[in-house]
Amino acid sequence: MEPCDSPESTPRQNASSNLKDYFLASTPWQKRLESVRKQTSFVQTTPRRKVPECSQLQETIDPHKLAFLLHKQWTLYSLTPLYKFSYTNLKEYSRLLSAFVAAEKQKGLAVEVGEDFNIKVIFSTLLGIKGTPRDSEAFLVQILSKSQLPSKNREDKVLWTGWFCCIFGDSFLETVSEDFTCLPLFLANGSESNTAIIGTWFQKTFDCYFSRLAINAFNLSWMAAMWTACKMDHYMATTEFLWSVPCSPQSLDISYAVHPEDAKALWDSVHKTPGEVTQEEVDLFMDCLCSHFHRHFKIHLSATRLVRVSTSVASAHTDGKIKILCHKYLIGVLAYLTELAVFQIE
Amino acid sequence: MSVLMPMDKLPGLNKATILLVGTEDALLQQLAEAMLQEDCASELQVHLAKSLPLPSNGSRPRIDLIVFVINLHSKYSFQNVEESLCHVDSRFFLGKLCFLATGAGQESHCSVHQSMVVKLAHTYRSPLLFCDLEVESFRASMAQRLVRMLQICAGHVPGVSALNLLSLLRSSESPSLEEL
Numbered sequence: 001m002e003p004c005d006s007p008e009s010t011p012r013q014n015a016s017s018n019l020k021d022y023f024l025a026s027t028p029w030q031k032r033l034e035s036v037r038k039q040t041s042f043v044q045t046t047p048r049r050k051v052p053e054c055s056q057l058q059e060t061i062d063p064h065k066l067a068f069l070l071h072k073q074w075t076l077y078s079l080t081p082l083y084k085f086s087y088t089n090l091k092e093y094s095r096l097l098s099a100f101v102a103a104e105k106q107k108g109l110a111v112e113v114g115e116d117f118n119i120k121v122i123f124s125t126l127l128g129i130k131g132t133p134r135d136s137e138a139f140l141v142q143i144l145s146k147s148q149l150p151s152k153n154r155e156d157k158v159l160w161t162g163w164f165c166c167i168f169g170d171s172f173l174e175t176v177s178e179d180f181t182c183l184p185l186f187l188a189n190g191s192e193s194n195t196a197i198i199g200t201w202f203q204k205t206f207d208c209y210f211s212r213l214a215i216n217a218f219n220l221s222w223m224a225a226m227w228t229a230c231k232m233d234h235y236m237a238t239t240e241f242l243w244s245v246p247c248s249p250q251s252l253d254i255s256y257a258v259h260p261e262d263a264k265a266l267w268d269s270v271h272k273t274p275g276e277v278t279q280e281e282v283d284l285f286m287d288c289l290c291s292h293f294h295r296h297f298k299i300h301l302s303a304t305r306l307v308r309v310s311t312s313v314a315s316a317h318t319d320g321k322i323k324i325l326c327h328k329y330l331i332g333v334l335a336y337l338t339e340l341a342v343f344q345i346e
Numbered sequence: 347m348s349v350l351m352p353m354d355k356l357p358g359l360n361k362a363t364i365l366l367v368g369t370e371d372a373l374l375q376q377l378a379e380a381m382l383q384e385d386c387a388s389e390l391q392v393h394l395a396k397s398l399p400l401p402s403n404g405s406r407p408r409i410d411l412i413v414f415v416i417n418l419h420s421k422y423s424f425q426n427v428e429e430s431l432c433h434v435d436s437r438f439f440l441g442k443l444c445f446l447a448t449g450a451g452q453e454s455h456c457s458v459h460q461s462m463v464v465k466l467a468h469t470y471r472s473p474l475l476f477c478d479l480e481v482e483s484f485r486a487s488m489a490q491r492l493v494r495m496l497q498i499c500a501g502h503v504p505g506v507s508a509l510n511l512l513s514l515l516r517s518s519e520s521p522s523l524e525e526l
Contacts, residue, residue: 217455221457303422
């Protein structure tokens with residue numbers, strides 16, 4: 001699969017890149033400078049994106065782990081590159097992080113002699129969750145509570161899960177030097193306090209920075225269009241949109257549900273260029289839905305804010321929450337989220 | 347179809363009139379109040395409208411400057427401005443019209459991409475100003491800027507005309523816009 005176009009390329013870059021050829025732009029500093037120059041260009045052209053297709057890398061993903069990742073609500077964060085992170089030290093990291101979590105949980109509590117906080121942390125790699133072979137390997141962190149029952153029922157309860165991944169992070173990987181591992185997308189499921197503890201440890205150990213990834217209405221409408229465009233054998237859920245109307249004292253929520261086959265039919269009538277999604281098509285798709293609503297209810301949905309999009313492929317909320325429902329398009333969904341995360345970091 | 351003309355009425359003595367067009371009533375009101383609070387040698391008149399065409403009204407004075415306010419949080423305001431532009435005479439685009447985009451500060455609420463507004467302003471060869479009208483200090487400084495522009499467009503500043511101002515504002519834009 002070819003990588004997606006980066007949204008910040010402009011025609012101006014061609015002129016300056018000719019000059020760059022005369023320099024040996026191999027040092028990471030110069031690469032970083034080039035990417036910063038791309039960012040400060042005056043106009044950000046709206047992107048054209050490839051429709052997410054089934055990736056052939058899907059076969060290498062362990063189906064048990066895959067089932068674990070789907071149908072769960074993940075909170076999204078963007079993460080700057082990790083310094084001196086090594087995949088061979090995962091056991092060491094598990095040990096250190098277990099100790100850290102136990103210490104954090106014991107803070108402020110009276111410690112009884114001999115009491116053991118039955119928490120353990122496990123690091124494991126997620127093979128196959130990457131876009132190109134150049135992407136860093138995804139890995140999973142889980143906080144488990146050790147079972148206190150005798151060996152019969154040794155199933156540990158999972159308290160918190162978080163995973164790091166990078167899909168098609170090529171534009172980002174170029175600017176980063178060898179010591180750094182690029183995993184810009186972080187997804188967490190579990191209590192906020194655990195997320196904070198894990199985040200603090202990672203920030204201290206690898207000199208990185210987490211920040212919440214919010215998805216604005218513009219990107220949500222792109223997601224709606226791209227996911228409706230995906231070919232599905234059978235639809236598990238209706239296509240649903242949630243709009244928030246800003247009014248005092250409490251905001252009003254409008255929920256608009258469309259039968260998924262109707263949504264697909266509408267998209268097919270709008271879609272012109274095969275294999276690519278353009279801004280005009282996304283706008284037309286959303287305008288059709290909004291004008292249909294306006295015809296019936298005389299409410300301009302375009303004056304309100306799109307807050308949640310839910311399709312059979314995945315559902316996303318503007319606060320940065322995602323739930324992936326279809327294993328076929330997992331990589332496609334993650335690729336778009338990685339792009340948003342990279343955009344936020346830069 | 348009534349079209350707004352720049353020169354169909356005689357100018358009032360020492361009067362300068364600005365027309366603010368936009369769907370966000372509260373923001374327009376606040377901007378209008380901020381403008382009227384500016385001390386200015388000319389007599390200011392601020393007209394507010396949701397969209398064009400304006401209802402035919404004989405007592406309305408000559409409009410010196412039109413400002414289209416687009417809220418980046420609402421696609422509706424963008425579409426409204428696009429439709430209203432049809433009702434403006436082409437001579438307004440010689441410096442007597444500008445676009446004002448608000449809400450760019452809250453990236454998470456934006457439903458209109460910045461490049462769409464930039465393209466619109468470029469298509470109509472008019473200046474585009476960005477300002478978060480909800481923040482009072484930004485609103486006050488934007489009001490100051492609009493009052494100065496209005497004085498020039500009304501011809502109250504000797505030696506500078508609206509067209510001069512337009513060419514001055516345009517030369518500061520980056521060359522990549524010309525390639526759009």
